[in-house]
Amino acid sequence: xxxxxxxxxxxxxxxxxxxxxxxxxxxxxxxxxxxxxxxxxxxxxxxxxxxxxxxxxxxxxxxxxxxxxxxxxxxxxxxxxxxxxxxxxxxxxxxxxxxxxxxxxxxxxxxxxxxxxxxxxxxxxxxxxxxxxxxxxxxxxxxxxxxxxxxxxxxxxxxxxxxxxxxxxxxxxxxxxxxxxxxxxxxxxxxxxxxxxxxxxxxxxxxxxxxxxxxxxxxxxxxxxxxxxxxxxxxxxx
Amino acid sequence: xxxxxxxxxxxxxxxxxxxxxxxxxxxxxxxxxxxxxxxxxxxxxxxxxxxxxxxxxxxxxxxxxxxxxxxxxxxxxxxxxxxxxxxxxxxxxxxxxxxxxxxxxxxxxxxxxxxxxxxxxxxxxxxxxxxxxxxxxxxxxxxxxxxxxxxxxxxxxxxxxxxxxxxxxxxxxxxxxxxxxxxxxxxxxxxxxxxxxxxxxxxxxxxxxxxxxxxxxxxxxxxxxxxxxxxxxxxxxxxxxxxxxxxxxxxxxxxxxxxxxxxxxxxxxxxxxxxxxxxxxxxxxxxxxxxxxxxxxxxxxxxxxxxxxxxxxxxxxxxxxxxxxxxxxxxxxxxxxxxxxxxxxxxxxxxxxx
Ligand SMILES: Nc1ncnc2c1ncn2[C@@H]1O[C@H](COP(=O)(O)OP(=O)(O)OP(=O)(O)O)[C@@H](O)[C@H]1O
Ligand SMILES: [Mg+2]
Numbered sequence: 172x173x174x175x176x177x178x179x180x181x182x183x184x185x186x187x188x189x190x191x192x193x194x195x196x197x198x199x200x201x202x203x204x205x206x207x208x209x210x211x212x213x214x215x216x217x218x219x220x221x222x223x224x225x226x227x228x229x230x231x232x233x234x235x236x237x238x239x240x241x242x243x244x245x246x247x248x249x250x251x252x253x254x255x256x257x258x259x260x261x262x263x264x265x266x267x268x269x270x271x272x273x274x275x276x277x278x279x280x281x282x283x284x285x286x287x288x289x290x291x292x293x294x295x296x297x298x299x300x301x302x303x304x305x306x307x308x309x310x311x312x313x314x315x316x317x318x319x320x321x322x323x324x325x326x327x328x329x330x331x332x333x334x335x336x337x338x339x340x341x342x343x344x345x346x347x348x349x350x351x352x353x354x355x356x357x358x359x360x361x362x363x364x365x366x367x368x369x370x371x372x373x374x375x376x377x378x379x380x381x382x383x384x385x386x387x388x389x390x391x392x393x394x395x396x397x398x399x400x401x402x403x404x405x406x407x408x409x
Numbered sequence: 410x411x412x413x414x415x416x417x418x419x420x421x422x423x424x425x426x427x428x429x430x431x432x433x434x435x436x437x438x439x440x441x442x443x444x445x446x447x448x449x450x451x452x453x454x455x456x457x458x459x460x461x462x463x464x465x466x467x468x469x470x471x472x473x474x475x476x477x478x479x480x481x482x483x484x485x486x487x488x489x490x491x492x493x494x495x496x497x498x499x500x501x502x503x504x505x506x507x508x509x510x511x512x513x514x515x516x517x518x519x520x521x522x523x524x525x526x527x528x529x530x531x532x533x534x535x536x537x538x539x540x541x542x543x544x545x546x547x548x549x550x551x552x553x554x555x556x557x558x559x560x561x562x563x564x565x566x567x568x569x570x571x572x573x574x575x576x577x578x579x580x581x582x583x584x585x586x587x588x589x590x591x592x593x594x595x596x597x598x599x600x601x602x603x604x605x606x607x608x609x610x611x612x613x614x615x616x617x618x619x620x621x622x623x624x625x626x627x628x629x630x631x632x633x634x635x636x637x638x639x640x641x642x643x644x645x646x647x648x649x650x651x652x653x654x655x656x657x658x659x660x661x662x663x664x665x666x667x668x669x670x671x672x673x674x675x676x677x678x679x680x681x682x683x684x685x686x687x688x689x690x691x692x693x694x695x696x697x698x699x700x701x702x703x704x705x706x707x708x709x710x711x712x713x714x715x716x717x718x719x720x721x722x723x724x725x726x727x728x729x730x731x732x733x734x735x736x737x738x739x740x741x742x743x744x745x746x747x748x749x750x751x752x753x754x755x756x757x758x759x760x761x762x763x
Contacts, residue, residue, distance in 0.1 A: 244640040244641055253641070254641050256641060262630070264634055265630060269630075273627060273644070277643030
């Protein structure tokens with residue numbers, strides 16, 4: 172059976188800046204896979220290439236056996252990819268409710284959407300209380316919940332998350348990661364980009380380490396946690 | 410204390426403050442003088458106010474087109490006044506033939522609805538074409554570039570109409586059903602003003618509902634906040650931009666018909682220029698990008714330029730005030746922008762992401 176996602180030898184540029192230098196990775200259905208790396212390594216660029224916001228100059232992206240390289244982002248949503256962008260990207264002037272509705276923009280099954288509202292509110296009760304509040308007035312943690320819930324509303328097969336723990340207090344990081352595990356249990360495959368490598372590796376099945384646009388390490392999550400180089404560079408251990 | 414004040418003193422700030430105080434003083438003195446000599450009766454004031462509201466509702470409809478497009482693309486569609494002109498032109502020719510055949514007199518409601526439908530369609534299609542041809546290929550170019558093509562599009566439309574129909578005025582037929590007077594609380598108001606005002610308000614409420622409640626309207630607001638994230642929701646940004654131009658064009662087309670009903674002196678190829686600039690003024694007054702702001706800004710500008718010259722300028726002893734209407738409207742713009750650069754209801758422009 173074809174993998175959920177497979178990217179082969181991707182090269183992505185920003186003008187003349189060669190940001191991704193031949194990246195390949197695979198995500199199997201049902202997995203949580205994490206991509207870790209230092210600032211500027213190319214994590215965000217990788218996700219943006221998968222979601223169709225950027226076109227790779229070389230290489231291809233394959234979703235469940237279908238080559239989706241170069242298909243624009245808004246069409247990929249209909250093929251089952253949702254992304255929570257770096258910095259959350261909630262629509263500040265739209266209400267919580269409207270943000271979630273935008274998450275379901277690609278769908279027309281009214282009843283399914285209704286069920287998913289309940290699913291999101293069950294996972295993040297805070298959002299239910301704030302339904303009619305404008306998203307710009309939510310706290311950072313609440314905005315992260317909203318961004319994650321909004322992506323769930325697309326009912327994606329593959330969820331791309333770009334640093335969901337950024338700027339959150341440890342307790343909140345904990346609950347956001349619980350939510351990610353929960354979403355995964357309910358059947359969504361997850362590709363998770365994180366700087367908080369310890370947290371990411373503790374919920375992931377497998378991980379890739381990215382350095383200046385190249386993958387330098389790939390392994391099972393437990394193995395990466397024990398890896399000396401990972402411990403030094405990303406887990407802050409000596 | 411004094412020393413610190415002197416250190417911080419800036420001539421620019423001082424002159425701006427002085428200007429604000431003088432402007433306020435002139436307005437207060439003008440109003441006081443006019444009212445104290447009771448030059449006009451309350452009947453006359455009410456007449457002026459309703460004429461201003463009707464004219465203002467036309468500004469408001471055009472202003473919405475500027476504000477919707479600005480909200481999404483952060484650019485001024487300078488061809489918008491000409492899109493309005495195209496709608497007005499269309500409805501003149503159609504109205505003339507309706508008047509000749511007697512249809513306008515026998516079935517006024519149906520005739521006006523058909524006028525609206527055709528003019529709205531023409532302006533809508535024209536605005537969409539302008540976007541497709543003059544703006545979309547330049548998406549991502551520096552912001553000055555589409556400004557130049559906007560001016561180019563404006564001239565192209567104007568001189569196409571001039572080429573086709575000449576530079577003279579084409580008069581509008583009067584609609585018998587709309588002439589006459591309606592009596593409201595003892596004041597006599599021309600019926601056409603009431604009809605135009607009510608129709609425009611209905612359209613504005615419809616637009617407000619569209620933007621606030623419908624899926625496409627919400628997508629428009631999402632696109633205006635963040636195009637990239639909107640794409641991640643599955644929103645086709647180019648399509649939403651096209652719809653925005655279509656909606657703005659449709660409102661301008663309707664404004665073109667209302668203008669004809671209301672000001673029978675007729676249409677000519679350059680007629681979009683002044684209303685276009687005034688509607689733009691109204692949009693800026695309301696805070697550009699802000700939908701209710703454009704509506705209120707348009708009505709406000711209409712009333713203010715109808716009443717203001719008599720109320721303020723005459724009190725200051727300035728002669729022939731009614732010829733100063735346009736100058737007055739733009740002076741108002743300058744004064745308000747000095748007090749509130751973000752417009753009356755506007756948020757600060759800097760808040761918006763490009
Ligand atoms: N819009 C852009 N224009 C030019 N260069 C860019 C742009 N975005 C990213 N880059 C460059 O591409 C490289 C990879 O950036 P990317 O954002 O993918 O890193 P990242 O791993 O997500 O980093 P972080 O952890 O800081 O989010 C960096 O060297 C960055 O400077
Ligand atoms: Mg990043």
